[in-house]
Amino acid sequence: MAYGGGAEALTDRHRAILRAIGPYGADEPALGAEARSREFDDLTHHGLVVFWHPLGGRPGSGILGGAPGSWCLTLAGAEAAGLPALRLA
Numbered sequence: 001m002a003y004g005g006g007a008e009a010l011t012d013r014h015r016a017i018l019r020a021i022g023p024y025g026a027d028e029p030a031l032g033a034e035a036r037s038r039e040f041d042d043l044t045h046h047g048l049v050v051f052w053h054p055l056g057g058r059p060g061s062g063i064l065g066g067a068p069g070s071w072c073l074t075l076a077g078a079e080a081a082g083l084p085a086l087r088l089a
Contacts, residue, residue, distance in 0.1 A: 023064045
C-alpha cells in the first residue's frame with residue numbers, strides 16, 4: 001500500500017492506531033503512547049491522520065469526525081483502517 005508517495009505497507013500496529021482514532025477522532029491522552037510512536041509519525045507523514053488545532057478551523061475537506069483539539073482520520077486513513085465507506089454531507 002502506498003500513501004502520500006510512500007511505499008511502506010501498513011502494519012497491524014498502524015491499523016490499530018487508525019481504528020483507535022476512528023470516525024469520531026481521538027485526543028492525545030486517549031491515544032497514550034501510540035501518539036508518540038514511529039507508526040503514528042508514519043500515519044501523519046502520509047496524510048492518513050491530521051490534527052484539528054483547538055484554535056483553528058476544520059483542517060480541510062476529506063476529514064472524518066473529530067473536534068477541535070483531536071486527531072482525525074482522512075478519507076484515505078479511514079479506507080486504510082478498513083472502516084466502512086463513509087460520505088460527508
